Amino acid sequence: MTTKAAGASANVLAKTPGTQKKLWLAAIKPPMYSVAIMPIVVGTAIAVAETKTLQTGIFAIFVFAAILILAWENLANDVFDSETGVDIHKSHSLVHLTHNKSLIFWLGNLCLATGLFGIGAIAAMQKDLTVVGIILLCCILGYIYQGPPFRLSYQGWGEILCFFAFGPLAFAAAYYSQTQAWSGTNFAASTIVGMSTSLILFCSHFHQEADDAAVGKRSPIVRLGTQRAAQLLPWLTGSIFALTAVCVWLGVFPVTTLLVFASLPIAFKLCKHVGATHNKPEKVSNCKFIAVAMHFWSGIFLGLGFVLPQLLGLGTVLPA
Numbered sequence: 001m002t003t004k005a006a007g008a009s010a011n012v013l014a015k016t017p018g019t020q021k022k023l024w025l026a027a028i029k030p031p032m033y034s035v036a037i038m039p040i041v042v043g044t045a046i047a048v049a050e051t052k053t054l055q056t057g058i059f060a061i062f063v064f065a066a067i068l069i070l071a072w073e074n075l076a077n078d079v080f081d082s083e084t085g086v087d088i089h090k091s092h093s094l095v096h097l098t099h100n101k102s103l104i105f106w107l108g109n110l111c112l113a114t115g116l117f118g119i120g121a122i123a124a125m126q127k128d129l130t131v132v133g134i135i136l137l138c139c140i141l142g143y144i145y146q147g148p149p150f151r152l153s154y155q156g157w158g159e160i161l162c163f164f165a166f167g168p169l170a171f172a173a174a175y176y177s178q179t180q181a182w183s184g185t186n187f188a189a190s191t192i193v194g195m196s197t198s199l200i201l202f203c204s205h206f207h208q209e210a211d212d213a214a215v216g217k218r219s220p221i222v223r224l225g226t227q228r229a230a231q232l233l234p235w236l237t238g239s240i241f242a243l244t245a246v247c248v249w250l251g252v253f254p255v256t257t258l259l260v261f262a263s264l265p266i267a268f269k270l271c272k273h274v275g276a277t278h279n280k281p282e283k284v285s286n287c288k289f290i291a292v293a294m295h296f297w298s299g300i301f302l303g304l305g306f307v308l309p310q311l312l313g314l315g316t317v318l319p320a
């Protein structure tokens with residue numbers, strides 16, 4: 001399938017002027033940027049809880065850089081996917097909307113360069129290249145996810161790459177940028193946010209099962225089938241709460257992080273919705289946004305749980 005043919009097919013859906021604004025919004029996907037911000041917010045919250053200092057400038061630069069790097073990932077995704085035919089029905093692909101693949105490619109590269117410049121500025125302030133190294137590793141994971149010749153998402157490795165990029169690696173970089181040290185608590189928290197980020201990706205593939213299978217993209221949903229994937233979802237979602245409870249029980253997290261359980265209703269809504277609609281693409285397609293809401297609120301509550309003892313003046317923030 002050529003880019004032109006895929007674009008023409010997708011544009012049949014994109015003709016109505018009223019839908020254009022919606023398509024552009026869907027293409028830019030503003031809610032998705034919370035996945036870039038959350039590891040920086042929670043990793044920094046843990047650093048603040050442990051060191052009682054916040055380096056505001058480094059935090060602000062890191063958030064800005066993370067948004068730009070994720071913008072590169074998404075722009076490059078539309079470019080690379082336009083070459084395989086997987087986006088044939090994705091009318092909100094930026095390549096289809098602009099009819100200008102090279103513009104999107106270079107815009108993406110500009111975002112990446114600017115984001116990495118921000119990370120370089122943090123390294124220069126710290127006279128330490130560690131954060132640059134970790135973020136470059138995240139970018140390599142981002143590239144092999146979708147770029148030739150690797151395209152590992154087509155083999156079903158996407159969710160695992162996503163876990164490491166937005167979990168342990170992004171958290172290590174965020175925490176290190178504040179403290180120039182490492183933390184076991186930060187690593188434990190990273191597995192929770194990594195899992196909730198991968199769940200977004202997992203959910204985003206339900207409605208694409210037919211298009212993915214047609215071009216040989218073996219996402220976990222294609223491999224398992226929508227029914228088994230829907231049955232697995234409550235276990236994956238439940239692991240976020242189980243991990244939090246275990247970390248509190250082991251004394252790795254303060255008891256206030258149990259606030260994460262306030263996002264349990266969104267987790268129920270997600271599993272119920274997917275359970276009922278997994279094989280109806282037009283109905284299940286919005287489950288990705290329920291997963292984004294669960295990621296957002298569980299992340300915010302987790303971060304808050306770490307700084308709350310300090311905010312409330314309860315003395316020791318983390319168990320001894």
Ligand SMILES: C/C(=C\COP(=O)(O)OP(=O)(O)O)CCC[C@H](C)CCC[C@H](C)CCCC(C)C
Binds near residue numbers: 153208
């Ligand atoms: C682009 C991603 C998902 C979209 O995939 P798909 O092709 O199925 O979607 P469409 O249907 O919309 O075409 C996300 C991929 C995530 C990747 C494994 C890891 C990216 C890492 C970032 C580049 C690093 C961010 C670092 C930051 C948090 C400091």
Ligand SMILES: O=C(O)C1=CC(=O)c2ccccc2C1=O
Binds near residue numbers: 070
């Ligand atoms: O467009 C998408 O579906 C996604 C974009 C994105 O950047 C991302 C990042 C982390 C997890 C999932 C996703 C998407 O699903």
